[in-house]
Structure formats: C-alpha cells, structure tokens
C-alpha cells in the first residue's frame with residue numbers, strides 16, 4: 165500500500181510548536197519520556213497476556229527496552245517489545261490528544277507563559293518531546309496479536325505519513341533523526357547517564373546497544389519493591405515524574421508496606437503543583453494498580469475516593485488474583501479494604517504535615533484544599549478528620565487557620581462559627597453584613613471556593629459550635645461581648661416607632677421584591693444590606709447558579725436597615741409624617757438597589773435606578 169499523508173489535530177500542532185520552540189532547557193528528558201512510554205507498553209502487554217498468552221508469540225515474554233545510538237546515521241533508536249500500535253492506534257495516539265481541556269490549556273500557555281516549563285509540565289508532552297532533539301521521527305510498530313506492521317513518519321510540522329511495514333517487530337521502534345547540534349545524544353556515556361538519572365526505577369532492563377554490544381544500564385527492579393533506605397529522594401522524584409507524567413517536585417512521598425489482613429505496597433505522591441485538569445467533571449483518581457508487580461490498570465476508580473484524586477503513584481497488591489479483570493475490580497471487597505487503608509494513610513500523612521511547622525502545609529492547602537473539602541460531604545465517616553485538616557482565611561487572619569484555632573479565639577458569649585462566602589477575599593472583607601462582626605472583633609471565616617457552598621450543609625457543628633453564614637438569617641450580636649470600648653462610640657438608634665413607620669413605608673414600596681424588611685444590629689457604616697432567610701438559598705450560591713444557568717429565579721431577600729445610620733435616622737423621622745409612604749417610595753427603591761449593587765448583583769432595571777438617582781440628585785443640587 166502506498167504512503168498516506170495525514171494531518172495532526174490542531175492541538176498536536178500547537179503542542180509541537182511549543183515543544184520545539186519553547187522548551188530549551190532540560191532537553192534530555194525526551195529519553196525519559198520515551199522510555200516511560202516503552203515501559204508502559206510492556207506493562208500493558210504483560211497484563212493482556214495473562215488472559216491471552218498467544219499475544220506473546222513472536223517477541224517473547226522477556227520485556228526490555230533497547231537504546232541504540234548510530235553515529236554514522238546520526239540516529240538514536242528506542243525500541244521495545246511491548247503491546248505496539250496498529251494503524252488506528254498510531255493515528256489516535258500520535259496524531260491527536262484525547263485529553264479534554266487541552267485546547268484551552270494550550271491557549272493559556274502559548275501567550276505570555278510561553279516556555280514556562282512548569283506550566284507545560286502540568287500537561288506532560290510525552291512522545292512529542294522527541295521533537296525537541298529530532299528533526300524527523302519514525303515509529304515502526306506492530307501490535308501484539310496482529311500480523312501487519314506500520315511505519316509512521318513525521319517532521320513534526322503539521323503532517324505525518326503512514327505506510328505498511330512488512331519487517332516491523334512486535335512492539336514499537338522509534339528512530340530519532342537528530343537535529344544539528346544534538347550529537348551528545350549519540351554518546352554512550354551521556355546516554356548511560358541520562359538513563360541512570362531518570363529511568364533507573366523502570367522495572368524492565370533498559371539496554372544500551374553500542375558497537376553491537378549490549379549493556380543493561382538500569383537496576384531494572386520496580387522501585388517500590390526496594391527497601392526505603394536504599395532509595396534516594398532523587399530516585400523517588402524520578403519515579404514520580406514517570407508515574408504521574410509530571411515535572412514538579414512531589415510535595416509529599418509516602419512509601420509503605422501494609423501487612424496483616426491485607427498485604428500491599430503503596431508508593432504515593434502528592435504533587436506540589438495543581439494538575440491542569442484537577443477540576444474536570446470526571447473527577448477520576450490516578451493511582452496505578454499492580455498485582456504482584458504486574459501492571460493491571462490505571463483507571464480503577466474504586467481505588468481512591470474522588471476527593472483524593474490529586475494523589476499519584478502505585479499500589480501493588482499481594483492478595484488480588486493476577487488474572488483479575490477490570491470488571492472484577494468493581495465492588496471487590498479486597499479492593500475496598502485497600503481503599504480504606506489508602507485513605508487512612510493519606511489523611512494521617514496530611515495530619516502529620518499539618519502539625520509539623522516545617523511541613524509547608526499551606527502550600528498543600530492552597531493547591532488542593534478545594535479538592536479535599538469535597539470529602540466533607542462525600543465521606544461521612546471521615547468528615548471530622550477532614551474538617552481538622554481544613555484551613556480558612558478569616559476577617560482577622562490572612563494566614564489560613566484551622567477550626568480549632570477559630571474556636572479557641574471565639575468571643576465570650578459567641579455560640580456559632582460565623583462564615584461568609586463569595587468569589588474574592590478582598591471584596592468579601594468589605595461586605596456590609598460583616599460590619600457588626602468586625603466592630604466587635606468577632607472572627608468570620610471567608611469562604612471563596614465554589615465547594616464552600618455545599619459542605620457546610622453536611623457539617624452540623626464543630627466542637628458543638630454550629631456553622632452560621634452571616635448573610636443568612638438574623639444576627640443577634642448583642643449577647644456577644646465585643647472588644648473593649650467598641651460599643652460606646654456607636655450613635656443612638658432611631659426611635660422604635662419612627663423605625664416602625666419607615667419599615668412599613670419601605671415594605672409598601674418594595675412589595676414582593678423583598679421577603680421582609682427589618683432593623684438590624686449587624687450594620688455599622690452601611691445604611692442597608694441584604695440577607696437570605698433561614699432555609700433559603702444563600703446569596704452567593706444563587707449568584708453562582710445563575711452564572712451557570714442553573715437557576716434564573718431570584719429568591720426574595722430580607723432587607724436589613726441600620727437604625728443608627730444618620731440617613732436612616734432622618735428617614736425614620738420623615739416616615740412619621742402623613743403621606744410619607746408615597747414620598748419615600750423612590751428612596752426605598754434606591755436603598756434596595758444600593759444593597760443589591762453592594763452584593764455584586766446586576767440590577768434587573770438599571771434605567772429605573774438611574775432615573776430615581778437623577779431625581780434625587782436634582783433635589784440636592
């Protein structure tokens with residue numbers, strides 16, 4: 165069959181452009197990426213052969229990776245005898261990127277952040293890194309169990325060609341035609357060094373072939389089977405890079421062997437950087453499952469709950485049967501026990517780090533706190549343990565604090581843990597609903613993650629103190645003893661009967677637009693604010709839902725009025741006169757609209773607001 169020419173998916177072309185033009189430093193990591201892929205391909209075949217031993221014919225069961233430099237041809241060849249790829253696989257795997265969110269991610273890094281290794285590291289360039297050093301790459305491959313081989317060729321500039329190849333061996337052979345100036349990757353010494361540095365942990369032999377001589381370069385034993393004392397931090401890090409397709413430093417490394425009722429080894433990592441797709445709706449976990457050192461799957465959702473999906477690494481079980489199918493993994497009681505064990509270990513490691521002043525827990529919290537908080541309502545049994553791990557910015561402290569710290573600082577007479585939620589800390593701090601709390605020195609948690617709208621419903625109390633949103637329900641601050649002297653400086657409130665008249669006039673003007681109008685103790689500098697009634701959808705949640713087109717109804721809110729504010733005191737006096745309700749109608753609307761603007765709401769009738777405001781200014785001016 166003749167050669168076919170095909171185009172890369174647009175995302176691949178973009179990625180290739182980045183790889184070639186932006187990633188200058190650390191070019192040698194291309195070899196790690198290719199060896200890592202080769203090792204994965206051998207793992208996949210080893211697993212498939214458990215149930216289909218025929219797949220091993222024509223290539224054997226001794227898996228290995230050959231690295232062969234050719235100084236005359238100026239090529240570097242990386243060959244494996246793994247699962248291989250057929251025509252469709254070559255097109256799908258090396259011509260497209262299936263990961264969702266890729267396009268958006270690439271757009272993000274082609275701008276100012278171009279060349280930011282950390283950013284691109286979150287994505288992982290994998291196979292395409294070959295083009296950092298090669299001007300042309302050939303992939304010759306035959307898939308295990310198939311007769312037809314294929315040759316894929318590309319210069320990485322938008323197109324690739326495909327042709328049949330009768331001589332292709334089982335597995336994949338990558339021939340890199342090196343660019344000018346990349347001869348260091350033909351040097352045996354250098355290659356040996358790179359393999360040692362980056363791929364020593366690979367469980368199969370990586371063999372350097374020089375002048376016809378073969379030399380195994382790596383230790384070729386799975387890293388997690390070695391004793392902890394024999395593994396260096398560098399080796400852990402390289403293994404993490406391999407297993408997580410990541411570039412960052414692991415924030416935490418956990419290597420342990422569970423013995424007793426169930427036996428398994430866990431080598432787990434918590435990244436220091438947020439993977440770009442951590443909030444993808446599929447919420448998939450990423451641990452790889454091995455049974456007695458044979459790779460089984462990297463898509464086993466039973467292994468970890470979604471709220472720990474940031475954890476990377478492997479689990480190697482001694483007890484599961486080797487021929488376990490992916491279907492059998494569902495609802496498997498042994499696996500459920502492993503999961504319980506893993507969750508326990510991870511949470512206790514987090515606890516340890518949180519209690520260790522040098523543990524840099526703040527970094528973890530700012531990276532993955534929002535994910536961990538999902539556990540507050542998803543893991544009923546562990547929610548109090550998770551709650552202890554949570555940290556919150558507050559009106560008093562920019563450094564996030566624990567609830568234990570919050571409770572220890574509560575004021576005399578304070579019965580609840582107060583919270584307020586919104587999009588942005590700085591905007592939140594200016595919320596009128598907080599004024600009374602701030603004046604009395606009562607600390608309020610500032611919640612800015614979307615998830616914060618959900619978990620508080622699952623947490624009835626912490627140390628018997630209920631959580632209470634300050635924008636919801638009435639706030640009776642009179643029972644709480646505030647900071648010294650705070651009370652005395654406040655002006656007198658308007659007289660009770662005058663306030664009653666004003667409230668009646670405002671209610672009349674606004675009608676069903678508000679659920680209630682009442683006098684409030686929580687306001688200091690602002691004349692009015694809005695709060696949600698007890699049991700109604702909160703203000704911020706409603707806004708979030710509207711932004712996501714999940715709701716377009718607005719629940720009527722309660723308008724709270726500050727009886728000590730000079731403006732309100734004057735209006736209250738006016739409200740006592742005959743016919744005042746009519747005269748105050750516009751003012752009532754202006755106050756209401758003002759409260760909505762402060763909430764960050766878009767006014768449903770901005771023209772009416774502008775008209776009333778102009779009218780009012782006319783009188784003043």
Ligand SMILES: Nc1ncnc2c1ncn2[C@@H]1O[C@H](COP(=O)(O)OP(=O)(O)OP(=O)(O)O)[C@@H](O)[C@H]1O
Pocket residue numbers: 201202204205244246247248249257258288289290291292335336409
């Ligand atoms: N040596 C190989 N043998 C067989 N398949 C390969 C080989 N190298 C790459 N592939 C296939 O090409 C795909 C894309 O490789 P690439 O390195 O771009 O992605 P990756 O980061 O390894 O992705 P993944 O996490 O899915 O493995 C791989 O997932 C694999 O299916």
